Amino acid sequence: MEIKRKLAVLADAAKYDASCASSGSRRASQEGGIGNTEGMGICHSYTPDGRCVSLLKILFTNYCVYDCQYCVNRISSDVERARFTPEEVVDLTLDFYRRNYIEGLFLSSGVLKSPDYTMEQLTRVAKLLRVDHKFGGYIHLKSAPGVSRELLAEAGLYADRLSVNAELPTEPDLVKLAPEKTTVAINSSMGIIHDAIEEHGKRYAPAGQTTQMIIGATPTTDDAILATSSRLYTSHGLRRVYYSAYSPIPKADGRLPAKSPPLVREHRLYEADWLVRFYGFTADELTTKEAPNLSLDIDPKLAWALRHRELFPTDVNVAPRELLLRVPGLGVRNVDRIVAARRHRVLTMDDLVRLRVTLKRAAPFLVAAGAGGTAAAARLLDALSLEKRVRPPVQLGLFEAQAQAVSGEL
Amino acid sequence: MIRAQIDATFDSFRREARRLVAQNAEPADVVWEVTTGGGGQAVLFGGGDAVADAPHAADARSTFRVPRAFVEAAEIAAYHRDPRRWSLFYRLLVRLARGAHGLMDDAADADVIALRALTLDVKRDEHKMHAFVRFRRVEATNDAGDVVERFVAWHRPDNPILKLAAPFFQRRFPAMCWTILTPDASATWDMHALTFGPGAPRDAAPSEDALEEMFRTYYKATYNPARLNLKTQLREMPRRHWATLPETSAVPEMVAASFERVATMTAPEPTAAASWVPVARDLNVLRDAAQACEACPIHKGATQAVFGEGPRDARLMLVGEQPGDQEDTAGRPFVGPAGEVLMAAMERVGLRRQDVYLTNAVKHFKFEPRGKRRLHSKPTYEEIRACRGWLDAELEVVKPKMILCLGASAAQSFLGKQFRVGRSRGQVFETPWAPWFMATYHPSALLRMPDEAARAEATRYFDEDIAAAARALAALAA
Numbered sequence: 001m002e003i004k005r006k007l008a009v010l011a012d013a014a015k016y017d018a019s020c021a022s023s024g025s026r027r028a029s030q031e032g033g034i035g036n037t038e039g040m041g042i043c044h045s046y047t048p049d050g051r052c053v054s055l056l057k058i059l060f061t062n063y064c065v066y067d068c069q070y071c072v073n074r075i076s077s078d079v080e081r082a083r084f085t086p087e088e089v090v091d092l093t094l095d096f097y098r099r100n101y102i103e104g105l106f107l108s109s110g111v112l113k114s115p116d117y118t119m120e121q122l123t124r125v126a127k128l129l130r131v132d133h134k135f136g137g138y139i140h141l142k143s144a145p146g147v148s149r150e151l152l153a154e155a156g157l158y159a160d161r162l163s164v165n166a167e168l169p170t171e172p173d174l175v176k177l178a179p180e181k182t183t184v185a186i187n188s189s190m191g192i193i194h195d196a197i198e199e200h201g202k203r204y205a206p207a208g209q210t211t212q213m214i215i216g217a218t219p220t221t222d223d224a225i226l227a228t229s230s231r232l233y234t235s236h237g238l239r240r241v242y243y244s245a246y247s248p249i250p251k252a253d254g255r256l257p258a259k260s261p262p263l264v265r266e267h268r269l270y271e272a273d274w275l276v277r278f279y280g281f282t283a284d285e286l287t288t289k290e291a292p293n294l295s296l297d298i299d300p301k302l303a304w305a306l307r308h309r310e311l312f313p314t315d316v317n318v319a320p321r322e323l324l325l326r327v328p329g330l331g332v333r334n335v336d337r338i339v340a341a342r343r344h345r346v347l348t349m350d351d352l353v354r355l356r357v358t359l360k361r362a363a364p365f366l367v368a369a370g371a372g373g374t375a376a377a378a379r380l381l382d383a384l385s386l387e388k389r390v391r392p393p394v395q396l397g398l399f400e401a402q403a404q405a406v407s408g409e410l
Numbered sequence: 411m412i413r414a415q416i417d418a419t420f421d422s423f424r425r426e427a428r429r430l431v432a433q434n435a436e437p438a439d440v441v442w443e444v445t446t447g448g449g450g451q452a453v454l455f456g457g458g459d460a461v462a463d464a465p466h467a468a469d470a471r472s473t474f475r476v477p478r479a480f481v482e483a484a485e486i487a488a489y490h491r492d493p494r495r496w497s498l499f500y501r502l503l504v505r506l507a508r509g510a511h512g513l514m515d516d517a518a519d520a521d522v523i524a525l526r527a528l529t530l531d532v533k534r535d536e537h538k539m540h541a542f543v544r545f546r547r548v549e550a551t552n553d554a555g556d557v558v559e560r561f562v563a564w565h566r567p568d569n570p571i572l573k574l575a576a577p578f579f580q581r582r583f584p585a586m587c588w589t590i591l592t593p594d595a596s597a598t599w600d601m602h603a604l605t606f607g608p609g610a611p612r613d614a615a616p617s618e619d620a621l622e623e624m625f626r627t628y629y630k631a632t633y634n635p636a637r638l639n640l641k642t643q644l645r646e647m648p649r650r651h652w653a654t655l656p657e658t659s660a661v662p663e664m665v666a667a668s669f670e671r672v673a674t675m676t677a678p679e680p681t682a683a684a685s686w687v688p689v690a691r692d693l694n695v696l697r698d699a700a701q702a703c704e705a706c707p708i709h710k711g712a713t714q715a716v717f718g719e720g721p722r723d724a725r726l727m728l729v730g731e732q733p734g735d736q737e738d739t740a741g742r743p744f745v746g747p748a749g750e751v752l753m754a755a756m757e758r759v760g761l762r763r764q765d766v767y768l769t770n771a772v773k774h775f776k777f778e779p780r781g782k783r784r785l786h787s788k789p790t791y792e793e794i795r796a797c798r799g800w801l802d803a804e805l806e807v808v809k810p811k812m813i814l815c816l817g818a819s820a821a822q823s824f825l826g827k828q829f830r831v832g833r834s835r836g837q838v839f840e841t842p843w844a845p846w847f848m849a850t851y852h853p854s855a856l857l858r859m860p861d862e863a864a865r866a867e868a869t870r871y872f873d874e875d876i877a878a879a880a881r882a883l884a885a886l887a888a
Contacts, residue, residue, distance in 0.1 A: 007624065007627050007631065008627050008628075008630070008631045012631040015631070028581070029583075032585050033585055034583050034584070042541050043541060043646065044541050045629065045657055047632060047633035047643065048640055048643050048661055048664050048668065049633055049635070049636075050639030050640070050646075053629065053657075056628065057632060095621050096624075096625060098545065098561065098583070099545045099547070099621055099625070100545050101625050337518075340517055343512070344512055344519075345516060347518065351518040354520070
């Protein structure tokens with residue numbers, strides 16, 4: 001098979017992995033080599049789905065001995081198969097990198113023979129790049145669960161980032177759809193990587209580890225998904241959990257839903273995830289017993305604020321940072337600017353406009369100096385039409401959701 | 411008035427500003443004049459707090475401290491093309507010198523906001539340069555007779571930022587000989603030193619690289635057609651950069667594939683009209699047969715079916731939404747007020763009615779009676795789909811090279827419910843129905859828009875699109 005065909009097949013097979021980040025690592029270029037990373041990722045291009053092209057994201061092979069029902073590459077699927085040689089991946093990466101098309105390589109793979117055998121191949125690619133070619137660009141390797149400690153120890157010396165997919169939110173989900181994968185094996189691999197990062201510091205996978213979960217393939221609700229993410233962030237020190245809405249695959253098994261969940265659900269999970277990591281929320285605040293799923297109509301921060309009307313409106317000139325972060329329409333950057341600016345002046349609504357606060361969303365929850373004041377905001381807040389007023393005028397288009405998930409500003 | 415002459419670098423500004431602050435010159439009295447071309451500064455302003463060395467200081471007032479935040483922001487903003495930046499810098503500098511401590515933290519101050527906006531513009535521009543430079547590999551023979559490879563790129567940043575942006579490439583590609591050309595300046599790295607030279611036009615760079623086809627293959631394969639989102643793509647990768655991004659030539663076919671996919675998922679098959687459409691592919695037979703069609707309820711109120719008209723070998727087919735009041739009576743498409751708007755626009759670019767095939771996505775007039783008048787009523791998507799059999803038959807006879815859809819209903823008939831004229835008008839798609847496919851506003855939409863500004867804008871776009879169709883048609887004939 002010619003290399004161009006392999007690339008088409010193995011890039012197509014890899015595109016369902018949501019992560020394309022190339023950030024979080026610093027590596028200077030080596031004498032006589034090419035490539036560096038400077039902490040911030042670069043999106044070199046954008047495809048018409050609005051997603052960024054930062055890394056050469058491919059599978060080493062889409063042959064796989066596993067039979068995960070949600071996966072298009074499972075052994076029982078009849079897709080076209082291909083397999084790169086390590087040298088072919090190295091050449092493609094370098095050729096693309098030299099022309100400034102990419103930041104580096106994201107290499108994943110179907111499981112050939114065994115997880116260990118597969119990981120050896122991926123590690124060999126990374127080692128050829130780093131050692132033989134003095135490549136300083138970004139390398140992200142995906143490990144199957146169950147790879148030996150020795151192999152993971154080596155992989156992290158060459159890779160900037162390692163990831164093991166959580167695949168599905170709960171153990172029963174795995175039992176049902178991914179018979180060869182277990183929570184124990186996945187957790188154990190994440191644990192090994194976490195230990196190595198703690199032990200070796202910046203010399204081992206300096207951009208840390210991430211994971212991905214498929215949502216909507218089972219009836220598991222958002223509260224359980226967010227609880228799993230929370231556990232992964234705290235127990236394994238993950239940098240990022242990616243959520244990928246299940247998309248129906250050809251000739252799917254009867255255990256799977258025929259339709260994909262609304263993309264907006266994936267978007268709401270990213271928003272909730274962002275609130276937990278940067279806005280001081282805890283996962284269990286974002287859903288309730290009565291409503292274990294996030295609302296699809298309104299974002300989780302607004303939903304929370306509407307459940308806690310007693311805290312609003314709050315005065316931007318005196319409210320603590322923690323509370324400002326919980327005001328719908330105020331992002332982290334806005335809050336920091338407000339906190340800095342209010343040391344120098346008493347902020348008015350006009351000042352907030354200049355700070356680019358989206359008053360349409362934030363006004364019912366805020367008081368500033370001058371016109372309006374508490375009474376006006378309280379009237380707004382108490383108005384029966386509140387939910388409608390602060391909702392986006394049209395329901396979030398599915399196509400826009402992904403981009404906002406990346407920017408994460410709420 | 412004081413004329414301050416500088417050479418468009420921050421360093422030069424700094425020297426002049428220090429002198430003026432020492433003289434206590436009022437910002438409103440100073441006019442900043444740039445004496446030489448831009449291109450950013452060669453010497454950085456030192457990183458620290460002290461701007462106080464003031465070698466020419468006339469008195470003690472020239473010694474003052476400027477916060478690091480100001481220097482860092484202004485050094486970057488100095489690369490902006492905005493000619494007002496120097497007076498902004500000086501105004502801020504004077505306010506700082508006169509004791510406005512903490513001014514830089516006041517994120518709501520108008521000058522601070524203006525400076526931040528300039529800085530963000532330049533940073534974004536720099537970041538996009540790091541992202542969008544595309545090197546092309548060339549081989550050349552050096553003095554020793556060896557074949558050596560070089561990498562050359564042409565990029566057009568919004569501002570003259572090459573000196574700011576080039577060191578990044580030096581850090582990233584130390585073991586490569588490369589040159590980056592921009593209209594204002596060029597930078598060359600020979601594995602030893604970074605040198606800057608004059609600007610160059612785009613054709614000074616190599617025109618292709620064999621690897622680009624490989625990158626396009628990757629670009630197409632990594633795209634998920636189920637999640638089309640052109641708005642984000644355009645926001646992050648503005649069209650002004652596309653000419654130098656080799657992958658973007660694949661975008662039209664990728665988008666068309668998306669619409670096809672969406673259309674096949676949403677289309678109720680077969681179309682309801684199928685039972686009335688005769689087998690014969692003869693326009694007169696089809697026109698006659700359409701009179702009997704009852705595939706959807708619209709036929710009940712209409713006088714007659716209004717079938718398409720025009721030469722059977724027309725290269726350009728114009729597809730509207732449905733006949734209007736006058737068309738319904740006359741039995742011919744585009745003879746009412748919207749038709750007049752269309753004909754006027756066509757005439758302006760040399761298109762004649764008799765050269766194109768005119769038809770509608772829906773063949774009967776749908777309306778609501780208001781007194782004696784019949785008001786246009788939009789056909790539903792189901793009705794559009796039901797009528798599709800007739801449009802398909804017309805396409806099979808005429809086999810147009812180009813299709814111009816007027817309005818969303820026509821475009822949705824082909825591309826499915828997702829299609830939005832506002833988002834995708836003016837783009838040329840390669841489609842199964844014609845290699846050149848475009849959608850624009852419906853002329854009646856121009857007549858109906860209540861907002862004057864919106865109407866003027868839509869009219870301009872409409873005229874542009876008709877003109878684009880005329881050009882493409884002329885190119886076909888040539």
